[in-house]
Amino acid sequence: MPAHPRNTVGEVYRCPVCGAEVSVISTGAGQLAPRCCNRPMDLLARRHALYFCPVCGAEIMAVRGGTRGLEPRCCNLPMVLRKTAA
Numbered sequence: 001m002p003a004h005p006r007n008t009v010g011e012v013y014r015c016p017v018c019g020a021e022v023s024v025i026s027t028g029a030g031q032l033a034p035r036c037c038n039r040p041m042d043l044l045a046r047r048h049a050l051y052f053c054p055v056c057g058a059e060i061m062a063v064r065g066g067t068r069g070l071e072p073r074c075c076n077l078p079m080v081l082r083k084t085a086a
Helices: none
Strands: 011-014 021-023 042-047 049-052 059-062
Antiparallel strands (some): 011 021, 049 059
């Protein structure tokens, strides 16, 4: 079995049967291999944007619509867009 690269935050997977979608919000030591409708889910080319608060560490993920003009705030400061590997 070929080695798979580790998942990255923001990756989106879709079920080829029912269209359900999941997003990676945190990575661990293992490799995520999501399944739905008893089939492997497809990795999509798009990613969701993840923001974090530089003060308290709270995180949010933009899952719908564009992020253009999105300016989330927490602890009375702008949240920071987390960089993900391409």
